Structure formats: structure tokens, C-alpha cells
Amino acid sequence: MFDLKKEIAKWRMTLSKKQTCDKSDLDELESHLGDEIDQLKLKGLSEQEAFLVAAHRLGNTDELADEFAKVNESLILRKKLFYAGCGIFACFAAICAADVIFKISILLAVALGLRGYTASTFGSVFAIILLGLIMILLYVVAKKNDFRGKWFSKTADSLKGKVILLTTALTLMIALSAVGIIFTSVVVHTVGVNEYAQIIKSTLFVKQFCWLIAPVILMIFLIYLRPSKEYKLA
Amino acid sequence: MSISKDLVAASAIPMILSILSEGNSYGYAIIKRVHQLSSGQLQWTDGMLYPVLHRLEKQGLIQSRWEVSKQGRSRKYYQIKKQGTEKLNVQKAQWQLVNSALNQLWEKKTCLT
Numbered sequence: 055m056f057d058l059k060k061e062i063a064k065w066r067m068t069l070s071k072k073q074t075c076d077k078s079d080l081d082e083l084e085s086h087l088g089d090e091i092d093q094l095k096l097k098g099l100s101e102q103e104a105f106l107v108a109a110h111r112l113g114n115t116d117e118l119a120d121e122f123a124k125v126n127e128s129l130i131l132r133k134k135l136f137y138a139g140c141g142i143f144a145c146f147a148a149i150c151a152a153d154v155i156f157k158i159s160i161l162l163a164v165a166l167g168l169r170g171y172t173a174s175t176f177g178s179v180f181a182i183i184l185l186g187l188i189m190i191l192l193y194v195v196a197k198k199n200d201f202r203g204k205w206f207s208k209t210a211d212s213l214k215g216k217v218i219l220l221t222t223a224l225t226l227m228i229a230l231s232a233v234g235i236i237f238t239s240v241v242v243h244t245v246g247v248n249e250y251a252q253i254i255k256s257t258l259f260v261k262q263f264c265w266l267i268a269p270v271i272l273m274i275f276l277i278y279l280r281p282s283k284e285y286k287l288a
Numbered sequence: 289m290s291i292s293k294d295l296v297a298a299s300a301i302p303m304i305l306s307i308l309s310e311g312n313s314y315g316y317a318i319i320k321r322v323h324q325l326s327s328g329q330l331q332w333t334d335g336m337l338y339p340v341l342h343r344l345e346k347q348g349l350i351q352s353r354w355e356v357s358k359q360g361r362s363r364k365y366y367q368i369k370k371q372g373t374e375k376l377n378v379q380k381a382q383w384q385l386v387n388s389a390l391n392q393l394w395e396k397k398t399c400l401t
Contacts, residue, residue, distance in 0.1 A: 078364070079338065079342070081362065081364075082315060082338055082363075082364045083335060083338065085314075085315075085316075085361060085362060085363050085364070086315050086316045086334060086335075086338075088361060089316040089361070089363075090316065090334070111334050112333075112334045112335040113333040113334060113335035113336055118335045118336070119332075121339040122338075122339050123344045124339065125339040125343050125346070126342075164304075196400075235343055256327075
């Protein structure tokens with residue numbers, strides 16, 4: 055059964071994926087397509103024939119996208135900068151999170167009454183295990199929710215969505231930093247500055263490892279979430 | 289008759305501006321008018337009209353507004369602005385100059401036979 059609405063939506067999606075048209079451009083082209091289809095139907099063509107002829111007359115989607123790219127240069131650049139900015143924020147948030155995980159581990163070691171090298175070793179191992187668990191959790195979440203990439207681009211398209219994303223990211227970063235500071239203060243308060251310095255010195259490598267691995271985990275997570283080549287309609 | 293790409297591209301702007309100076313219109317109607325004016329010889333790739341319209345709008349020669357028709361279809365209507373009319377007059381003068389020169393050459397040729 056030929057579904058006109060579905061075909062038009064598919065056509066729109068093909069063009070929209072090229073990322074060179076904004077919503078207004080797509081609406082205008084869709085309106086044109088609709089007008090042409092109506093005219094062709096009046097001439098006696100079936101819905102399917104009308105759609106095929108109209109889409110063909112409108113032009114090859116690749117060429118159309120290229121032409122629009124020339125006219126929407128600043129829009130495209132702004133979009134790219136936005137995504138780059140999001141990436142930087144996300145990286146930063148990942149590092150914050152890794153830092154907090156590390157601090158939780160140290161706090162736990164200290165809370166359990168451990169001191170010296172025992173504390174550092176326990177803290178390091180625990181941090182690695184915790185990071186591993188989070189990796190597994192992200193994997194499970196990504197597999198379960200089939201929001202592979204669609205959710206982000208849909209949200210990021212509207213201004214409201216952008217504001218929500220930005221606010222969430224900032225709140226998360228501030229909250230994580232605050233938690234980190236609190237944890238550190240508690241540890242220092244419990245074991246004193248010297249002991250704290252000892253623990254930090256012996257866990258330097260692990261801490262840096264956590265910092266470096268966090269963005270990598272984030273990247274793997276995002277790559278896993280990328281839309282598959284057969285981008286199905288919602 | 290297939291018209292050369294360059295000729296189509298060069299004539300697009302004066303044609304669009306002239307059509308809009310007849311009255312406000314939207315993309316689909318503009319294409320149909322061009323079609324009608326050239327008795328079907330000028331077949332623009334429909335979609336390519338819109339980047340041109342947007343470029344003209346960015347240059348401040350035309351402006352646009354969304355309107356909803358009685359049948360419920362939303363269309364973007366374009367209106368020529370004062371700057372557009374000025375540009376059109378300049379282009380008109382240029383085309384008429386070229387046309388007049390060519391006509392003189394071609395008229396001469398037919399006279400010889």
C-alpha cells in the first residue's frame with residue numbers, strides 16, 4: 055500500500071540528514087512538493103505516480119542539499135560549533151565524573167579505616183572497578199533504549215532543547231565539582247593533610263588514568279549510539 | 289529546446305524579481321509562471337529556485353512571510369522590496385542593451401539573404 059504521508063516524510067528525512075537545510079527550508083520544499091502532487095493528481099496521476107514525478111521535478115536531493123549549503127553557510131557553521139561545544143562540555147563532564155569516582159573510592163578507603171598504602175591500593179582498585187561498572191551500565195542503557203542518536207539531534211534542533219541540554223550539562227558539572235570538593239574536605243578532615251598528601255602521591259597514576267579513560271569511555275559510548283546506516287523513521 | 293545552464297542562471301534573478309514585481313507570490317507559483325511565460329521551454333529544477341530566493345532575501349531585495357491558505361497549506365510568500373525594484377531596473381537596462389545589440393546583429397544577417 056502506497057502511503058503518501060510516509061513517502062513525503064521519508065523524502066524530507068533524506069534531505070534533512072544532509073544537515074544543510076533548516077526547518078523553514080524543509081517546510082517550504084515540502085509545501086512545494088504537496089502543491090505539485092495535488093496538481094498532478096488533478097491531471098489523473100495516481101498518488102504514487104504523482105509523488106515520483108513531483109519528487110523528480112523538485113530535484114536530486116544531493117544537488118539540492120549542496121545548493122542549500124551554499125546559502126546556509128553561517129547556519130551550518132553555527133551547528134558545527136554547537137556540536138563541538140557540546141563535545142567539549144561532555145568531555146569536561148566525563149573528567150569531572152571520573153574525578154568524583156576517584157574521590158569516592160579514596161573516601162571509602164579512609165572511611166573503612168584504611169591508611170597509607172593499603173588505603174591507596176584499595177582506593178585505586180575500587181575506582182577502576184567502579185569505572186568498569188559504569189561502563190557496563192552505559193552499555194546496558196545504550197542497548198536497551200533504541201534512541202541511537204535520534205534523541206540528541208532532535209533535542210538539539212530546537213532552541214528550547216539547546217537551553218535544556220546546556221543547563222543540564224552545567225548543573226551536572228557544578229554538582230560534580232561540589233561533590234568532589236566535599237569528599238576531599240571530608241578525607242582531609244578525617245586523616246589530616248599529611249596522610250591525605252601521601253594517599254594522593256601514591257595514587258597519582260591511577261587518578262590520571264581515570265581522568266584520561268573517562269573521555270575515551272564517553273567517546274566509545276557516543277560512537278555506539280550513532281545512528282546506523284539504515285536510519286529508520288521514528 | 290534545452291537552454292544553457294549559464295543562460296538559465298543569469299536570467300533567473302531578473303525573472304524572479306520581475307514576477308514578484310507583478311505581485312506577491314510563492315515558490316511553486318513562480319515556477320509555474322516561468323513555465324507559462326516560456327511556453328514550457330524553460331524548465332527550472334523546481335527545488336533550485338529556493339536557494340536563489342533565500343539568497344535574494346539575504347541581499348535585502350525581497351522579503352518573505354508565511355501564510356496559510358484556505359485549504360490549510362502553509363506557504364512562504366515573497367514580496368519585492370524597494371532595493372529589489374532598483375536592482376531589477378538595473379538588470380532590465382542591461383538585458384535590454386544586450387538584447388538590442390544582438391538584435392541589430394541578427395537583423396543585419398537576415399537582410400543579407
